[in-house]
Amino acid sequence: MHLMQLPREVLLGENLTGEVVSVAKRIGLTGKALVIYGPKTKEIAGNDVEDAIKSAYDVSSLTIRKGATMEEVGRTIEKIKDEGISWVIAVGGGSIIDVAKLASFKTGVPFISFPTTASHDGIASANASIKDLGSKTSVKAVPPVAVIADVKVIKTAPYRYLAAGVGDTISNLTAVRDWQLAHRIKGEYYSEYAASLSLMSAKMVMRNADIIRLGNEESVRKVIKALISTGVAMSIAGSSRPASGAEHLFSHALDMLLDKPALHGEQTGVGTIIMAYLHGMKWERVRETLKRVGAPTNAYELGIDPEVIIEALTIAHTIRPERYTILGKDGLTREAAEKAAKITGVI
Numbered sequence: 001m002h003l004m005q006l007p008r009e010v011l012l013g014e015n016l017t018g019e020v021v022s023v024a025k026r027i028g029l030t031g032k033a034l035v036i037y038g039p040k041t042k043e044i045a046g047n048d049v050e051d052a053i054k055s056a057y058d059v060s061s062l063t064i065r066k067g068a069t070m071e072e073v074g075r076t077i078e079k080i081k082d083e084g085i086s087w088v089i090a091v092g093g094g095s096i097i098d099v100a101k102l103a104s105f106k107t108g109v110p111f112i113s114f115p116t117t118a119s120h121d122g123i124a125s126a127n128a129s130i131k132d133l134g135s136k137t138s139v140k141a142v143p144p145v146a147v148i149a150d151v152k153v154i155k156t157a158p159y160r161y162l163a164a165g166v167g168d169t170i171s172n173l174t175a176v177r178d179w180q181l182a183h184r185i186k187g188e189y190y191s192e193y194a195a196s197l198s199l200m201s202a203k204m205v206m207r208n209a210d211i212i213r214l215g216n217e218e219s220v221r222k223v224i225k226a227l228i229s230t231g232v233a234m235s236i237a238g239s240s241r242p243a244s245g246a247e248h249l250f251s252h253a254l255d256m257l258l259d260k261p262a263l264h265g266e267q268t269g270v271g272t273i274i275m276a277y278l279h280g281m282k283w284e285r286v287r288e289t290l291k292r293v294g295a296p297t298n299a300y301e302l303g304i305d306p307e308v309i310i311e312a313l314t315i316a317h318t319i320r321p322e323r324y325t326i327l328g329k330d331g332l333t334r335e336a337a338e339k340a341a342k343i344t345g346v347i
């Protein structure tokens, strides 16, 4: 059996805080709500969402200060149980959404995703990335019952986040190639529908790079649609396969090696340049798109030491050994890593 769980409603528009109650009612949510936000996203939209819900529901709130960690997931679970919470709404970036997603999954309560950044494809996906869970990669959870993407709110985030969203989406190109490779070599399950949807999202951001770089509301709409579609592709596949291949392993390796890594999508974008080169794809087109939208394309722009880039490339294959990619079972030698990074201008 192949289970595909998807959001029931996706709203994309302006001034949507007032719509939260209508969405909750349409979906049939009853009982006490919990609004989760970070210290910044509380001010950006969290307080407004909380006030809007108060008009129709009993509401509690929780501020997440330690990012996407098990400690915060634990605090959220405790709050849900202690206060008899019936549904959750996460107002924030990827970290806040992932905390809500895993806590909701573990307690069996539905959650709504109210993103404040367009920097990652976890907005509508069913998997959560929690830093200290023992695994560096995302784990299975549930998708949000609804996504409410307020373009005006998302536009308040620094432009860097939107460019990172392009980096997380363009990685679908190499992720799908890796998936096809694993299908042919290892007989791994492959979904043509999920792969096509994922590739379409990557091609859409490439085609719209000039609109995206303007950083206006239309730009946010283009990137958000690609990120939500990618999340749906992951749900159809039942894993992050359509959106996470060797370029993500490289980014996960950087997260492991660095105290202060760059943004997830910035790292996966640079990883895509290198992995596209290794696949014999048109890596110059990937680099060109990232340049056009102002996303980092090299170690210097990522703020990462070239030596760390090489090390991440050589250890990437060890991070999730069951996910076969262009890096193979043995990974890259130091020489091969250095060569790939130099040829593509990453170092």
Ligand SMILES: NC(=O)C1=CN([C@@H]2O[C@H](COP(=O)(O)OP(=O)(O)OC[C@H]3O[C@@H](n4cnc5c(N)ncnc54)[C@H](OP(=O)(O)O)[C@@H]3O)[C@@H](O)[C@H]2O)C=CC1
Pocket (backbone or CB within 6 Å): 037, 038, 039, 040, 041, 042, 044, 067, 068, 092, 093, 094, 095, 096, 098, 116, 117, 119, 120, 121, 122, 123, 125, 127, 128, 129, 138, 153, 154, 155, 156, 157, 158, 161, 164, 168, 263, 264
């Ligand atoms: N589950 C999945 O499938 C996926 C998950 N991810 C995960 O998502 C995370 C990255 O998400 P990302 O959104 O880039 O970063 P974060 O959620 O980590 O947020 C980074 C910072 O940006 C702040 N912020 C959020 N929104 C705004 C805004 N509108 N204006 C100004 N500042 C803002 C946050 O504030 P505050 O301090 O208030 O939170 C925080 O300080 C990573 O943990 C990554 O692993 C990435 C891809 C897929």
Ligand SMILES: O=C(CO)COP(=O)(O)O
Pocket (backbone or CB within 6 Å): 121, 127, 129, 136, 137, 138, 139, 168, 240, 243, 244, 248, 249
């Ligand atoms: O970031 C993701 C997809 O863009 C999730 O991928 P992982 O499963 O590798 O964490």
Ligand SMILES: [Zn+2]
Pocket (backbone or CB within 6 Å): 120, 121, 168, 243, 244, 248, 264, 268
């Ligand atoms: Zn990603």
